[in-house]
Amino acid sequence: MVRRLYAEHGAALLAYATRLSGDRAAAEGIVRETLRRAWTEPAALSEERGAVRAHLFGLLRSVAGAPADPLPMLGAIGTLAPEEREVLNQLYFHGRDVKEAAASLGLPAETVKSRSYQALRRLREALAADVTMEAAG
DSSP states (O other): OHHHHHHHHHHHHHHHHHHHHSOHHHHHHHHHHHHHHHHHOGGGGOTTTOOHHHHHHHHHHHHHTOOSSHHHHHHHHHTSOHHHHHHHIIIIISOOOHHHHHHHHTOOHHHHHHHHHHHHHHHHHHHHHHHHHHHHO
16 A cells, blocks of 8 residues: 555655755655555545545645654744744644635735745744754754
8 A cells, every 4th residue: 555655646745745844865754654654544545535645745744744842843933924824824733725724814825835935944944043053052
């Protein structure tokens, strides 16, 4: 099952994980963990359920968004503009896609995409700075 999932969805998952993490090696680990979790819940991926790729992307987001220590992430989120936090809240905590988040927020989909991109970029930068300061200290 895992081989079939990887053959069908691996490239898309890896591309998305790379965008989220900003690091190809980390993205490969995220995809491996995503597929491991999918393997542990095969009923969630049955053809009757439909939307297998959507489920895999949801798993991937949860894997990519679960840092080992949440405190640096909380600090980084606090540096975001309120409108960026709200977009991430809609996409990652409420599990909405861009179209649904846009409707919920009363914004064009392109604005949601832009804010999401900027917010994720800022989070990566803030977390990288935190790691750099921690290594220096």
